[in-house]
């Protein structure tokens with residue numbers, strides 16, 4: 001076969017292959033866009049596990065009618081303009097690809113009214129043909145409708161699980177986003193049934209109430225508030241005490257500059273910090289936020305943006321380990337069997353010595 005340039009619709013479908021794995025991936029991209037737009041309230045409406053319909057409506061900054069076609073164009077973004085911006089990115093999105101990818105594998109509509117605009121406008125994308133913008137009704141903010149996900153890529157559709165399972169992934173995702181954005185109200189419905197309503201949390205008590213609503217009263221009753229600063233890094237949030245430990249590692253939320261990430265340096269530091277207070281096979285529960293200079297983290301390392309690379313991995317590892325180890329050490333008294341076991345295995349005095357990281361991946 002001779003070499004040929006691929007048509008844009010196929011380029012977008014290939015890009016969608018990397019980012020849009022299932023309905024929950026669409027929800028992630030849409031809700032992150034709403035958060036980037038400064039929304040205070042986000043409504044997520046799901047039908048048939050997100051396969052039939054995903055509708056995300058926000059009261060954010062909106063999009064000017066003339067910009068709507070660009071919003072669904074590939075490699076078009078309002079969030080960065082130069083490579084330098086990419087190094088300091090403070091928004092969740094920056095690739096300018098999500099909507100183009102989603103629109104290429106669904107029946108897609110976007111209605112928006114920019115702040116102070118007299119009227120809203122709507123575009124639709126059908127079989128990679130753009131229709132609109134046309135005048136529409138919408139309050140300030142945006143609504144995105146994604147219908148019949150993967151209708152034109154049946155191979156992808158075959159990988160989808162039962163509607164309940166797909167909805168479960170969506171609900172998990174909303175939990176993760178809602179934990180990081182207590183100032184935003186969320187409502188999630190599935191097939192017309194309200195599954196979650198979370199009011200905006202104005203103060204610390206309301207934040208903990210949201211954590212309790214999302215992680216359970218058990219966690220809220222057995223957690224410690226963390227607030228630690230060091231030169232250039234801040235760690236805050238809640239860590240579960242041994243009594244809140246789980247058989248599965250399913251309540252571990254770690255955010256870097258507001259972005260939920262899975263990171264082996266982080267996981268390792270946390271596992272080490274808990275190693276003296278948890279039985280083997282038990283997993284800690286936590287909701288932790290690490291904030292640092294965006295220049296210290298590369299966010300452009302994963303298409304779905306759920307991994308990052310720290311420039312100073314060792315520094316981050318040691319800061320996390322130290323902060324949590326100290327916090328947890330103070331909690332041992334009165335913890336029964338766990339306490340006894342911890343006492344039998346005293347803390348290594350040399351935790352900061354280089355060989356204490358022998359098991360650190362990549363070290």
Ligand SMILES: Nc1ncnc2c1ncn2[C@@H]1O[C@H](COP(=O)(O)OP(=O)(O)OP(=O)(O)O)[C@@H](O)[C@H]1O
Nearest residue numbers: 033034037071077078093094095096097098099142
């Ligand atoms: N809910 C929204 N409210 C306001 N503007 C939006 C919204 N959704 C998308 N946009 C605009 O459309 C653009 C394209 O969105 P898209 O999600 O495709 O790319 P991105 O967010 O810039 O980057 P990424 O691909 O990493 O998500 C955004 O840069 C933003 O300007």
Ligand SMILES: [Mg+2]
Nearest residue numbers: 029033093098
């Ligand atoms: Mg985006």
